[in-house]
Amino acid sequence: MAESRLRQLLKGASMGLLAFLLIGVEGSLLLGQDASPRPAKEQEKAGARPKRSEQEEEREALEQEIQQVVQLLRQAYDLAQDINDPVVRVHSYAAIAEALWEQDQPLARQLFRMAFEETKRVPVPEQPKGVRAWIGGTRAPDELRRELLAKVSKLDPSLAMELAKSLEVKKSEAEEPKHEESQEAHRMPRPAGSERARALMHLAHLLLEKDPKSAAEAVMAALSEGVADPFALVRFLIELRSKDSALADQLFTHALGVVARNVPPSLYELIPLGSYVAQDWRLPLRFIAKSAPPVNPLNAAQYLRVLVEALAQYVEIALNPMLAPGFAQTDFTNPRALAQILTVIRPHVHQYLPDRAALIDGLLNQLAIKLPAQAQAEVEAAEAKQALSVEERIADFLRQAERTKDAEERDAFLFRAISEAVFANKFEIAADLIPRLSDVKQRVETSDFVHYRWAEHALEKGDLETARRSAGELNNPERLAHVFSRLARKLEEREEKEAALALLQEAEARIRRLPASIEKARALVVIAEALLPLDVDRAFEAFAQSIGPLNQPEAVAERPGANFQFNFKDVGLAIGVAEGDIMRMLERVITALTSADPARTLMLLSGLENPSLRLIAQIAYARRHLELLKEKKAKLAERRSG
Template sequence: MKFSAVIIVAFAFGQVGVQEVKEQGLALFDQAELTVKQESDPARLAHGALVLASLIKDIEASRGEALLRLAARALSKLDFIAEQGQAGGMPRVTFRSPYDVDRLWEKLFEESAELRVELVREFLAEVKADDRWKGVLLARLARSVREARAMEELVELSLAHAVSFSAVSLLFDLRGRDPERGRAIFRAALERAVRRGDLDGLYWLGAYAIPGVNLPNRFPLTDPPAPDPVLARVYIRALVDVLSQVAVWANPMPAHIYRALVNIRPHAERFAPDRVPQIDSLLAFVTSRLSPRAIAEAEQRDLERVSPETEKIEDLELRAQLARDEKIHDDLMARAAYLALTGKDFERALRLAAKLKDRGVRAELRDLIHLRAAAELSERGQWEHAAEQALAIEQPERLAVAVAGVLQKLSDKDRAALLIAQAQARIERLQTSAAKGRAFLYLAGPVMSFDVDQGRFLLSRAIEMFNATRADLNGAREAAIRIETGDFATGSVVGSYDLSSVVIEAFKKLAKADPELIQALPLAARWESAEIRAIAQAAIARSLLERVR
């Protein structure tokens, strides 16, 4: 069912009062809700409902909650475990999709936490995820909420499931602003980890009790603070007790127990000397159960972590030039180029990338360098150089993303017009309609800042191509950059991995330029995907509601 003419006419009567505009915005949001419910695919329905909830929850919380429950019902039809298990056999560089079931659940919890913690509890009972996934997610949510009571509830929920990296991140957040609360959370987490025999959680907690300690799970700290002697002593005793229990029954013996004992011993000498004999005895037992090779590998891993080799561009380039094997050459040269890129030496990075022998890897790396350079030069206000870098990108969809970024920083209409014309000509060469549709979608919003009619034309072209290919809002497709050469691997999503934000931006800009919505509403109605049509309608509704806030 496409957008009804009755609603379109309701917006065409010219100037109306504030209350009328609000009512019209809510009526249009009603239409968006009806539209998203027409979506037959559960993942798309859940995603669309979550996007709509994010647009309305701060205006009408009850509507937001209803949409979150709609998303949860859709997600209950999908197999969470199967989605989690798809990682095996994948390339080293992979990208998330906005339709990944675990990601949709994460988004559901994020939106719920911004409304009420009770919603988090409600949905927690429905998701078929393991305790570690729940613990990590809840700790991350606890870091994001502002209200103290909500944070405490989320921390309690998190620790009931697992102690994770996110939980330790929260502890370090609290270290400066509420140290007493941080210590209380640490003790509660330690008690639960000991009760569960959770060595993984205990290794994470060690990073807080003894900052900088080299345990198997290591928290990255550039300048570790001094340990709290009381917490360190309590922690060491707890860790050694659990290590003793696990080691007795372990078969085969895990090497991480050896690493933990070796690295905690110096701290035990300082903070818990009474436990050193127990550590030495346990270490002798563990060593007797491990092969010399396993011990050597464990010691090598610790050495590499404590004293990482600092790579230099010059050394990598020289080693590449001396390499006889093409794969080794490209691996070293790609690492050198990437180091130059991270240092924002774009010219040097491009020069090094040009020496790669593999044509595909060379093209990917050059596009990555041009993308980063265009973004950086735009920030510096070097428009001409930024445009040159953007237009040098080989893959047209990536080019559109880079040009859109430059346009957002540009104010000169003449320069913008020239850049838009050049980008559009390149995009027209694309053979794939889906990629061309995404490229035009990326450009539509930024182009509207200079020429509404042209931006609307690009948006219309994008819709036409999305419809022709039945494309969804996954932005991590052909444009994503994946580079793998020997030991070196890196990747980058170009643009947005979730194109809903791009659709929203384009339709909000169009609605702002078209106050009576004569053009915006019919254009939104042209999306054949119920999910995307609903998001476009909701974006227009949000634009109306923002006028009267």
């Protein structure tokens, strides 16, 4: 039905996309050339006013060119249908819809609906076997829906709400992606989390800045199905609190009630909510916020009451496994895990919920009888480690690394020490530990991790010399491109354009020396975008160098890019630092190149032969072309009115 309606809207399209780009636009209609017709002799003979006639004919020529580009964008839909990859179709439909929103809103709305429907045909990417930490996929259906909702919510929040609510509530088990937030949680029962609930939660984040009440309504709709994503919920509540603390507290209370409906409540849903109450409680699943207000005693008491009652139920199951065999074997319901959680919250219960303090102590005593002496000692040791300084924690990991004879286990402890140092901004300590890693591949990645974060920290502090020195140590070409680009922007802000250009030329030269690869091409795309404000010719040359590898069929495939994935023995860490989707990268750079020199951009596109990337690039070109034509038309109207 949707496709039938769309074909009616598109009826009359005849010119092929590529033919129009390479032939039709190269004439007087090419953006950047003067599209104004010269006054006709007949008009001059008739005594027409040349100035008036020139403006009128220029306006008509612009309007004609606008309509041709609109037609071009409409025809792009037909080409998108021939692409086998549903992810490319989603990107294409959405980009066309955005471009045509002002020109043809009925068609744009239909395209957005089709793009959203198309996400249901996208398979959920599976986490690789044996991989503890995974950066996830930009091609995941949820990720595509988040991107679509972000676009639509800016144009029409009500349409975004309609799309989010159109998803099915029930989610099949086969579609449920697998994630491992932590070593302790990987066998814990997860909330069902329908696609609809996750989409509504994301929409709530999008609406929060301009319309907190509508955002809260979206959260309430999501909570009607339970807590689909406790971390997304906590993040939303923390952000909402800065705008409307009363509304945030009200939603928090409602969420607690939703969790407490289950018997026993899901600890995976309940434990993260503690991050809304307090940031310094060392609960096993936490959302770390940049800042947090003082603890609200009412929220603390309310949360602890639900948590203590839930833990009491799980302690009973742990002591009597036959009561609920399925729960008794999960990580957060074995005696040791329960004892650790109770130990963490005990001081807070004494402070905010003193009437439950005796219950906490009683539960710990019951578990102490069940726990063997070694496990009890580990619980007590874990409690003692909470008070250790960063230096003491690093030293503790290093001691454990020295004690083990297993090389993989030693590397895992060393990585923990390095990570501890990096997150505490003690980069010299972290860098000194890198050579001690035995796995060469992990050593290279860890070195990049340390120096990338070191460069980022230095940039934030304005220490460009340290940032440049650290960036020079990077091995991954895309990471190198991103950090050098950020450095160049800082130099531009200081009006040191020559230094910025020299820096980017250094990065480009280093990347060009690498063997041809998709990773090299992606890095050159990043460099091309950074070069544009400084040297247009060099920017186009850098992009031209990327085209060859991008023509490979696998160029569209999922790649970590500049992002980090570490998988040591019993330790995993995934950190996103940059855009991973080549289609989004390409859209952005083609838009920038078109703004700088549309004719040259058009010539470059003729060399892009990968069908999927060619379509994405051509739509980006046409969209920016249309925007510039509209700007020119608006300026012409201003001149006429003046």
